[in-house]
Amino acid sequence: MAVSMAQAINQALADCLAEDERVLVFGEDVGTLGGVFRVTDGLAAKYGERRCFDTPLAESGIVGMAVGMAMHGMRPVVEMQFDAFAYPAFEQIVSHVAKMRNRTRGKVSLPMVIRVPYGGGIGGVEHHSDSSEAYYAHTPGLTVVAPATVADAYGLLRAAVAWPDPVIFLEPKRLYWSKDEVTLPAEVEPIGRAAIRRPGADATLVAYGPSVQVALAAAEAAVEEGWDLEVVDVRSIVPLDEETLIASVRKTGRAVVVAEAPGFASVAAEIAALLSERCFHALEAPVRRVTGFDIPYPSPKLEHHHLPDVERILDAVATLQWEDA
Amino acid sequence: MGLAFAAQARGEDTVALAFVGDGATSEGDFHEALNFAAVFHLPVIFLVQNNQYAISVPVSRQTSAPSLAHKAIGYGMPGVLVDGNDAAAVLSVVGAAARRAHDGEGPTLIEAMTYRIDPHTNADDATRYRPDEEVADWLARDPVARLAAYLTNSGQLNVDVEAAIAAEAEELAADLRTRLVAEVPPPPEELFAHVYHRPTPRLRDQAALLRAESALPRAESALSPAESGGS
Numbered sequence: 001m002a003v004s005m006a007q008a009i010n011q012a013l014a015d016c017l018a019e020d021e022r023v024l025v026f027g028e029d030v031g032t033l034g035g036v037f038r039v040t041d042g043l044a045a046k047y048g049e050r051r052c053f054d055t056p057l058a059e060s061g062i063v064g065m066a067v068g069m070a071m072h073g074m075r076p077v078v079e080m081q082f083d084a085f086a087y088p089a090f091e092q093i094v095s096h097v098a099k100m101r102n103r104t105r106g107k108v109s110l111p112m113v114i115r116v117p118y119g120g121g122i123g124g125v126e127h128h129s130d131s132s133e134a135y136y137a138h139t140p141g142l143t144v145v146a147p148a149t150v151a152d153a154y155g156l157l158r159a160a161v162a163w164p165d166p167v168i169f170l171e172p173k174r175l176y177w178s179k180d181e182v183t184l185p186a187e188v189e190p191i192g193r194a195a196i197r198r199p200g201a202d203a204t205l206v207a208y209g210p211s212v213q214v215a216l217a218a219a220e221a222a223v224e225e226g227w228d229l230e231v232v233d234v235r236s237i238v239p240l241d242e243e244t245l246i247a248s249v250r251k252t253g254r255a256v257v258v259a260e261a262p263g264f265a266s267v268a269a270e271i272a273a274l275l276s277e278r279c280f281h282a283l284e285a286p287v288r289r290v291t292g293f294d295i296p297y298p299s300p301k302l303e304h305h306h307l308p309d310v311e312r313i314l315d316a317v318a319t320l321q322w323e324d325a
Numbered sequence: 326m327g328l329a330f331a332a333q334a335r336g337e338d339t340v341a342l343a344f345v346g347d348g349a350t351s352e353g354d355f356h357e358a359l360n361f362a363a364v365f366h367l368p369v370i371f372l373v374q375n376n377q378y379a380i381s382v383p384v385s386r387q388t389s390a391p392s393l394a395h396k397a398i399g400y401g402m403p404g405v406l407v408d409g410n411d412a413a414a415v416l417s418v419v420g421a422a423a424r425r426a427h428d429g430e431g432p433t434l435i436e437a438m439t440y441r442i443d444p445h446t447n448a449d450d451a452t453r454y455r456p457d458e459e460v461a462d463w464l465a466r467d468p469v470a471r472l473a474a475y476l477t478n479s480g481q482l483n484v485d486v487e488a489a490i491a492a493e494a495e496e497l498a499a500d501l502r503t504r505l506v507a508e509v510p511p512p513p514e515e516l517f518a519h520v521y522h523r524p525t526p527r528l529r530d531q532a533a534l535l536r537a538e539s540a541l542p543r544a545e546s547a548l549s550p551a552e553s554g555g556s
Contacts, residue, residue: 032454033381056387057348057379088352264527293531295520301510305535312538 003184005153006039006176009115011184012157013040013077017047020075023161025052027062027079027115036081037117037176059089063114067096070110075161082173083118084127090135097166098141113160113167118146119210119260121174121307123300130297131261133209136168137237137270144237145191146170148212150180152235155189163191170237172210194241196248200230203254203317206245206271208234211258211308218258218313227317237267245271246278253284254320258308263291285321326358329367329426340368340426342419348379350396351387359400359434368426370419371434374409376441381454397434409437410468413475439468513539 003011016023025043027035031054034041043052055062059080066076080086086093093114100110120129136144143165147153153171160167197212198219207215212233219229232248234240249255255275259268272287279287290308298306332339349355350373362369373393377384390396397404403425407418415437422433440463444451451460476482517524517532524532 028379029381034453036380036448054382054386056351057382058351058353060353061351088354293516293535294525294527295516298516299511302513302516305513305516315538 001181001183002179003150003182004177004179005147005150005171006037008150008154008182008184008186009039009157009171010041010043012154012161013043014046015185016075016077016158016161017043017051020161022073022075023051023077024069024074025077025079026055026065028057028059028081028085029054030079035079037173039115039117039171039176040079059085059087060092063089063092063097066112066114067092067100067110070112070166071100071108075111075113077113077115077161079115079117081117082124082128083116083130083132086114086116086132089114093136093142093168094139098139100141101165102141109164110166111164113157113163113169115157115169115171117173117176118170119172119174120297120303121210121260123303125299126297129303131209131259131292133168133170133237134261134266137267141165142238143167143191144170145235146172146209146237147235148172148175148197148207148209148233150178151182151186152189152195152233154182154184154186156191156235158185158188159191162188167191170209174210175213178213189235192236192239192241194235194244195233196230196244197233198229198231200228200252202228202252203256203320204230204232204245204248204252205256205258205313205317206232206234206248206275207258208237208267209260211260214308214310215258215313218310218317221310222314222317225314225318229317234271240271240274242274242278245275249275249279249287250282253282254317255279255283256288256290256313256316256320258290258313260292260307262294263289264294266291285319288316288319290316326362326367326369329362329369329432330365333368338427340370340423342370342372342423345371345373346379347373347375347377347384347387347393348382350393351379356396356400359396359402359432362432363400363402366429366431368429369432370422370426371432372419373434373436374439375436376439378441378445378451378455380445380449381451383454392436394434394436400434402432402434404434404436406436406438409439410466410471412468412472440466 013025025040029036030040031044031052062078066078069076097110100108119131133144136142143163145156145160145167147156157169160169198216205215205219215231219231222229230248230252232245257268257271268289268291272289275287290313292306329341345355375393392406394404394406405418407414409415418435422435425433473487513535514532517528
């Protein structure tokens with residue numbers, strides 16, 4: 001059955017609410033309205049306003065309340081509505097959510113999920129299109145997950161709610177309406193494992209979230225150029241499945257990391273550094289990055305210039321010193 | 326609030342007027358700003374446009390206080406509740422607050438009661454969270470119609486002037502629509518403008534990359550990764 005990513009996330013939340021009384025879903029507009037992307041549609045009606053509800057408009061308050069709830073045995077799942085709307089909650093996330101386990105020497109953990117619709121490509125303006133993953137990935141204590149497929153949106157969210165540490169769950173909002181043939185409930189996917197989306201022999205494209213579809217399209221287009229590209233979906237940014245990434249690049253000898261976020265000091269930069277360090281003797285060419293520019297997210301009429309696309313990925317692949325192969 | 330501090334420090338006769346929605350009064354920054362303004366006796370007016378909804382969430386879910394104007398009490402400034410659809414009343418209240426600020430008596434919080442007639446955005450479906458009768462009730466309190474009635478009854482407006490104003494407004498709106506539709510996309514180099522006072526070497530490299538790409542013919546499919554759909 002064709003299921004959208006929004007439906008898969010909705011179903012994952014519904015199943016978590018049904019199976020575990022400790023699960024609470026809340027945030028701005030998630031109750032009566034069902035979320036601005038309709039991801040929580042019907043949950044308040046079905047599970048009641050005690051389990052799925054609207055809060056005052058205060059992201060710091062939302063996350064702060066989740067901290068207290070998680071400390072006292074609940075499993076809060078909160079929504080930040082848009083990537084950049086989460087910034088007022090940064091103090092809570094960095095100083096409390098991320099550090100509570102460490103601060104208490106393991107006595108207090110905070111199992112909670114912070115859902116963040118993220119990334120661009122929807123014609124959104126400032127505050128509505130950021131790729132904010134690096135802020136979270138840079139903060140020790142946070143688990144950071146980004147699904148790229150409908151099945152993973154379900155499976156990784158279920159795993160995130162069951163995870164013993166706080167999870168930043170990055171939902172690629174431009175894929176909310178993308179559909180796959182999926183039977184729900186899909187498999188619960190383990191956090192910390194990458195997936196080979198397309199096997200290939202000549203070079204590896206590493207991507208996550210919204211960039212996986214672009215990488216797959218580039219791999220298809222590359223066939224015409226005579227390149228057989230492997231596509232690895234990172235899925236879990238923290239913890240990072242180094243083993244799968246390294247094995248792929250040691251096999252192909254070439255790598256391009258693709259991500260929407262500005263490339264400077266980014267997750268893509270970290271992955272490129274890892275591959276350079278750990279695959280050095282297998283590499284036929286320097287590891288390349290195709291990322292967003294180092295600019296504030298641009299206006300809708302210019303965003304297609306900013307986002308990595310098939311051409312830009314193929315341009316990078318073309319520089320991987322094929323003449324020396 | 327910072328602007329008011331600067332104006333005061335520079336000896337200017339300036340009053341800052343800050344606009345806030347009802348939803349924003351729940352954010353911590355709102356409370357910090359009110360507290361600072363009161364502590365430093367700054368010439369600021371905080372004007373809350375209470376249009377009853379933050380997207381779908383009603384004011385009753387934002388506060389348990391009798392009004393948003395009540396929040397002023399805790400910060401030591403006057404809080405004033407006014408009918409925001411009554412232009413004369415708003416003018417009077419804001420004027421009084423401006424005189425207070427000008428006289429060095431510090432900030433004022435004003436809550437202007439009004440209503441968001443349309444959905445939050447063109448992607449919003451307001452029927453999910455409010456009844457049509459509520460909207461109809463507020464439509465009857467149209468601030469423009471009320472101002473027109475007041476001005477007409479006091480002999481300051483007649484049908485001819487009103488028609489001329491309406492025609493001018495319609496012309497303005499039509500012109501805006503035409504220009505919006507006709508607007509040409511900004512040049513791609515705009516991406517790199519105004520990020521820093523001058524572009525970093527990295528930004529100059531990225532601008533050069535984009536220029537080189539733009540000089541080449543590009544495949545149609547490559548321009549729209551968003552349309553590539555699910556896996």
